[in-house]
Amino acid sequence: MKIAxxxxxxxxxxxxxxxxxxxxxxxxxxxxxxxxxVADDLQLQAYVVGGFVRDAFLNRPSKDIDIVCVGxxxxxxxxxxxxxxxKLEVTTFKTFGTAMLNWKGWVVEFVGARKExxxxxxxxxxxxxxxxxxxxxxxxxxINTLAICLNQNQYGLLLDPFNGQKDLENGIIKTPCxxxxxxxxxxxxxxxxxxxxxxxxxxxxxxxxxxMAMVRNRLxxxxxxxxxxxxxxxxxxxxxxxxxxxxxxxxxxxxIFPEMANLAxxxxxxxxxHKDNFIHxxxxxxxxxxxxxxxxxxWAAIFHDIAKPxxxxxSPKQGFSFHGHEDLGAKMVPQIFRRMKFPTNKEIxxxxxxxxxxxxxxxxxxxxxxxxxxxxxxxxxxDDLEDLFLLCRADITSKNPIKVAQYLANFxxxxxxxxxxxxxxxxxxxxPIITGELIMNTFHLKPCKTIGxxxxxxxxxxxxxxxxxxxxxxxNYMYLVGNQLLAKEE
Ligand code: CTP
Numbered sequence: 001m002k003i004a005x006x007x008x009x010x011x012x013x014x015x016x017x018x019x020x021x022x023x024x025x026x027x028x029x030x031x032x033x034x035x036x037x038v039a040d041d042l043q044l045q046a047y048v049v050g051g052f053v054r055d056a057f058l059n060r061p062s063k064d065i066d067i068v069c070v071g072x073x074x075x076x077x078x079x080x081x082x083x084x085x086x087k088l089e090v091t092t093f094k095t096f097g098t099a100m101l102n103w104k105g106w107v108v109e110f111v112g113a114r115k116e117x118x119x120x121x122x123x124x125x126x127x128x129x130x131x132x133x134x135x136x137x138x139x140x141x142x143i144n145t146l147a148i149c150l151n152q153n154q155y156g157l158l159l160d161p162f163n164g165q166k167d168l169e170n171g172i173i174k175t176p177c178x179x180x181x182x183x184x185x186x187x188x189x190x191x192x193x194x195x196x197x198x199x200x201x202x203x204x205x206x207x208x209x210x211x212m213a214m215v216r217n218r219l220x221x222x223x224x225x226x227x228x229x230x231x232x233x234x235x236x237x238x239x240x241x242x243x244x245x246x247x248x249x250x251x252x253x254x255x256i257f258p259e260m261a262n263l264a265x266x267x268x269x270x271x272x273x274h275k276d277n278f279i280h281x282x283x284x285x286x287x288x289x290x291x292x293x294x295x296x297x298x299w300a301a302i303f304h305d306i307a308k309p310x311x312x313x314x315s316p317k318q319g320f321s322f323h324g325h326e327d328l329g330a331k332m333v334p335q336i337f338r339r340m341k342f343p344t345n346k347e348i349x350x351x352x353x354x355x356x357x358x359x360x361x362x363x364x365x366x367x368x369x370x371x372x373x374x375x376x377x378x379x380x381x382x383d384d385l386e387d388l389f390l391l392c393r394a395d396i397t398s399k400n401p402i403k404v405a406q407y408l409a410n411f412x413x414x415x416x417x418x419x420x421x422x423x424x425x426x427x428x429x430x431x432p433i434i435t436g437e438l439i440m441n442t443f444h445l446k447p448c449k450t451i452g453x454x455x456x457x458x459x460x461x462x463x464x465x466x467x468x469x470x471x472x473x474x475x476n477y478m479y480l481v482g483n484q485l486l487a488k489e490e
Pocket of ligand 1: 050064144145186189475
């Protein structure tokens with residue numbers, strides 16, 4: 001069969017005329033016409049459903065299509081693939097009864113309409129064939145239940161038994177059935193609700209939100225990888241703090257990221273108090289997100305004060321302090337990364353640790369700025385200097401705009417000075433000129449501790465500005481230090 005291309009009067013009717021036009025264009029696609037025509041041949045009903053329809057109504061183009069058919073979804077997938085291109089492969093997932101194909105950048109997933117029933121200890125349902133109604137009812141949120149018919153006689157007919165279209169218009173996340181049931185069936189939906197609310201800037205219906213809070217401990221049966229995937233999506237949103245506020249309000253954060261939930265709260269002793277570090281962290285996160293879409297820089301914002309609760313101290317004279325939270329925070333990062341199943345390589349884990357560890361350094365330079373301190377910062381931050389600056393600027397949160405302006409101006413001065421030293425000394429990508437091999441040859445040494453000590457001394461001298469990072473000066477310094485150290489050893 002050839003790829004079908006038919007012009008059809010569509011029966012969908014979103015209130016917004018632009019959205020309507022968009023859907024008409026989206027639906028009038030050869031791929032969807034082909035699926036409809038093949039379904040007609042097989043005498044099956046086929047519908048496009050879920051995220052593709054939701055996103056079409058919201059004018060967010062997507063190339064992921066979910067097809068539900070009343071009957072054998074695997075057979076429909078095989079026949080559609082054959083009619084699009086007889087070499088096209090279909091991937092089948094027998095356990096889930098789904099099949100998937102990739103065609104010209106489109107990813108199409110097929111499933112037979114089903115009823116699902118769940119047992120309390122497992123997130124795997126037992127599945128029975130069902131009607132389209134059954135299938136819509138088993139879905140997570142009303143905005144994801146919309147189905148559009150692809151069969152020729154009803155092409156474009158919208159089936160919306162749960163008023164998903166109205167919820168899309170009003171910006172509401174709501175379950176189609178009893179929310180306790182929907183969330184117990186698949187607890188990942190608890191976080192999906194917050195993810196959709198954050199991505200789309202929607203509200204979550206009160207009853208739905210209440211149920212999420214009630215069944216939050218059921219998240220413990222969900223694999224960490226799937227939870228983490230949702231968290232990444234929340235963090236990648238335009239205003240990620242919204243999602244974290246919801247996670248906190250429902251006490252879900254205590255279950256999935258207790259260290260972050262622990263940041264919340266303010267202590268007051270007499271006239272002394274400190275800011276709520278959870279609210280502050282969210283402000284920093286939003287500030288970073290307004291300037292950068294880098295996922296791990298956003299995570300660094302979340303982690304930057306993570307050790308504050310553990311380092312909190314009170315003295316009647318100075319009030320509250322969180323001394324050393326940057327160092328302890330950097331030490332806490334790896335264990336949280338492992339638990340969250342984040343990548344633990346140097347590029348990601350090392351990067352986040354570095355930003356957490358250094359986040360107070362640039363601001364500290366406002367008060368005590370020596371070229372040596374600047375060189376040290378340049379050396380330690382290396383290529384991540386710009387990201388560190390961005391985080392530090394984002395960290396300036398105060399309700400008093402005069403204070404913020406003052407701090408930012410101080411920061412401008414530090415930044416200018418840092419860039420000036422870098423232009424002069426090129427410390428950022430410091431590579432030692434004196435190699436271990438040269439040291440061994442000069443002093444007739446075999447590999448030993450002293451070589452490391454000499455190298456370290458040369459690096460310190462460069463950072464302190466005692467010598468330039470140039471061969472002659474560095475060589476002479478090596479000679480001096482080497483002889484001193486070796487004399488001591490004799
Ligand atoms: N679905 C569900 N419960 C889940 C996951 C998915 O009911 N835990 C249903 C929803 O109807 C959803 C559809 O399956 O729309 C497809 O799921 P998925 O591809 O994960 O999400 P999308 O809605 O397409 O959105 P996104 O691509 O942003 O994840």
